[in-house]
Amino acid sequence: MAKIISGxxxxxxxxxxxxxxxxxxxxxxxxxxGLSVILVGxxxxxxxxxxxxxxxCAEVGFxxxxxxxxxxxxTSDVLKEIDKLNKRADIHGILVQLPLPAQINKNDVLxxxxxxxxVDGFHPVNMxxxxxxxxxxxxxxxxxxxxxxxxxxxxxxxxxxxxxxHSEIVGKPCTLLLLNEWATVSICHIETxxxxxxxxxxxxxxxxxGVPYLIKEDMVKQGAxxxxxxxxxxxxxxxxxxxLEWRKADFDVKGATLIGDVDYQKVEPKxxxxxPVPGGVGPMTIAMLLSNTIKAAKRLSK
Ligand code: GUN
Numbered sequence: 060m061a062k063i064i065s066g067x068x069x070x071x072x073x074x075x076x077x078x079x080x081x082x083x084x085x086x087x088x089x090x091x092x093g094l095s096v097i098l099v100g101x102x103x104x105x106x107x108x109x110x111x112x113x114x115x116c117a118e119v120g121f122x123x124x125x126x127x128x129x130x131x132x133x134t135s136d137v138l139k140e141i142d143k144l145n146k147r148a149d150i151h152g153i154l155v156q157l158p159l160p161a162q163i164n165k166n167d168v169l170x171x172x173x174x175x176x177x178v179d180g181f182h183p184v185n186m187x188x189x190x191x192x193x194x195x196x197x198x199x200x201x202x203x204x205x206x207x208x209x210x211x212x213x214x215x216x217x218x219x220x221x222x223x224x225h226s227e228i229v230g231k232p233c234t235l236l237l238l239n240e241w242a243t244v245s246i247c248h249i250e251t252x253x254x255x256x257x258x259x260x261x262x263x264x265x266x267x268x269g270v271p272y273l274i275k276e277d278m279v280k281q282g283a284x285x286x287x288x289x290x291x292x293x294x295x296x297x298x299x300x301x302x303l304e305w306r307k308a309d310f311d312v313k314g315a316t317l318i319g320d321v322d323y324q325k326v327e328p329k330x331x332x333x334x335p336v337p338g339g340v341g342p343m344t345i346a347m348l349l350s351n352t353i354k355a356a357k358r359l360s361k
Contacts, residue, residue, distance in 0.1 A: 100130030203343025224267035289320030
């Protein structure tokens with residue numbers, strides 16, 4: 060039986076720590092951290108994510124605002140908003156919720172954010188600083204993963220870690236963070252020929268592929284740490300009989316449930332540590348976004 064890592068609990072601890080830092084910053088500098096979130100269009104999932112980010116800000120005592128733009132907005136419209144936010148002294152963090160409508164040039168938008176206010180850590184300057192091991196803002200989900208490992212006392216130094224997924228948001232930065240902590244890292248992706256070969260001997264397996272049931276029990280070592288970044292919504296008509304029974308309460312109320320990329324019920328008995336979905340990596344993403352924002356606010360008000 061694995062130790063189940065509660066991201067919910069650890070995220071709550073981090074938020075409490077941030078609350079204290081906010082009080083300290085207000086007391087010593089008279090500064091309250093401010094986060095501005097730009098949401099273009101009305102993607103329903105993005106709306107939920109943005110609302111959760113605002114809620115997180117309120118919990119720790121940040122000022123937060125949402126800038127809503129229509130889905131017909133142009134790159135130039137978004138750049139104008141970013142320019143205003145870059146210049147505002149009361150805003151320390153700027154985040155543009157992704158995905159953006161097709162007509163908008165994502166790279167131009169991300170590069171327009173002042174790197175010191177880029178609390179998502181998606182600006183090429185922050186990515187480059189991460190590669191160079193310089194002080195920078197690091198994407199929230201991967202830094203949340205490292206935080207979970209550290210706070211659970213899981214040894215990263217010298218460990219064999221396998222990262223499944225190579226996205227700019229999770230896989231690539233997570234790989235660099237693990238490497239900076241002296242893990243030996245393999246990176247797998249959709250063109251990887253034999254995924255099991257890379258996961259079966261790993262001490263730490265991190266999965267961010269967006270494929271339910273990708274990781275089965277024969278693919279992980281006894282006692283391994285398994286971190287599941289996947290968020291897959293499964294409706295009742297697509298669910299297996301086992302899932303229908305395990306998540307009966309969700310199906311009864313919502314007609315759907317959320318699962319990760321790991322076949323949790325089969326892998327959990329074999330793992331040493333495992334993150335659940337929901338309640339594992341998910342809550343850490345917001346906690347680390349808040350952590351980046353207080354970090355930015357402190358640096359900008361030095
Ligand atoms: N869309 C999905 N994940 C993220 C994230 O971490 N930040 C932003 N801005 N958009 C996202």
